[in-house]
Structures are given as C-alpha cells and as structure tokens.
Amino acid sequence: MRVQKILVAVAVVGFTLVGCKTENSSTTEKTAVVAAKQQMVTLNISGMTCEIGCAKTIQSKLSKKEGVLEAKVIFKDSIANIQFDANKTSKKDLIAFVNGIAGGDLYKATEASK
Structure with missing residues (x-):
C-alpha cells in the first residue's frame, strides 16, 4: 500500500x-x-490568363511561402496584395518567388508604384 x-x-x-x-x-x-515585422507590398503580375488556373495558383503558393502572412491575388487587376513578415522574407524574394512559379516562364512580377 x-x-x-x-x-x-x-x-x-x-x-x-x-x-x-x-x-x-x-x-x-x-x-x-x-x-513579426509586418509589411505590405502590391505586385503587378503579367502573364495570368485565367482566374482559377493562374490567380488561384499564385495565391495558393504565396500563402504557403514562409514569411507570408496573407496573400490576395486579384485577377481582373493583375495584382497581388501580400502582407509578410520582413524578418523572414523580403519584397525582392517575393518577386523572385512569383517569377519562379510554373518554371519561371509564365509570370512576371514587379512592385506596383505607389
């Protein structure tokens, strides 16, 4: 016991x-x-031909990227609004990431002027 x-x-x-x-x-x-050091960037994205295949794919891949807090791709305006943690990624990295989607041949991202 x-x-x-x-x-x-x-x-x-x-x-x-x-x-x-x-x-x-x-x-x-x-x-x-x-x-987290939150920042926001708007990217112009050329090369998108459809909302489901292109815009949703880019949005999905951006949302999964380390450092991205929120991503919204608007097909009709050909832009992506991205909120990110600047401690983990940068605007330059995000542009290169979008440019590399689909083998790097389809999309071209640039930072939108303010």
Whole structure:
C-alpha cells in the first residue's frame, strides 16, 4: 500500500512538471508572433490568363511561402496584395518567388508604384 502511494505521488508530480513545460512553450510562441515585422507590398503580375488556373495558383503558393502572412491575388487587376513578415522574407524574394512559379516562364512580377 505504501508503494502505491509513492507511485501515485511521483505520477502526480510528473504530470504537473510536463503540464508546466507545455504552457511555457506556448507563451514563447505567442511572443514570437507579436515580434513579426509586418509589411505590405502590391505586385503587378503579367502573364495570368485565367482566374482559377493562374490567380488561384499564385495565391495558393504565396500563402504557403514562409514569411507570408496573407496573400490576395486579384485577377481582373493583375495584382497581388501580400502582407509578410520582413524578418523572414523580403519584397525582392517575393518577386523572385512569383517569377519562379510554373518554371519561371509564365509570370512576371514587379512592385506596383505607389
């Protein structure tokens, strides 16, 4: 009976320690999100011929790129509005990324003038 009490006490202490570690790591992740250096860029994209095949593909690929927080491609205006973390990517990287989609032969991106 005494051995069972000791084992239960050890198990409770172990679960408490594991629970505290998980809580601390989620706090660290939240801090990292706040530290993001958010910027916005609008790119002119030439070479898009359709909304579903071109615009949606570019938007989907941009949304998955590391550092991109939000991407919206507007086919009728031939532009992409991209919100990104400047600590992880840059305007130059985003332009090169769009230019490289579909083997680099279809799309040409340039930064829109303000």
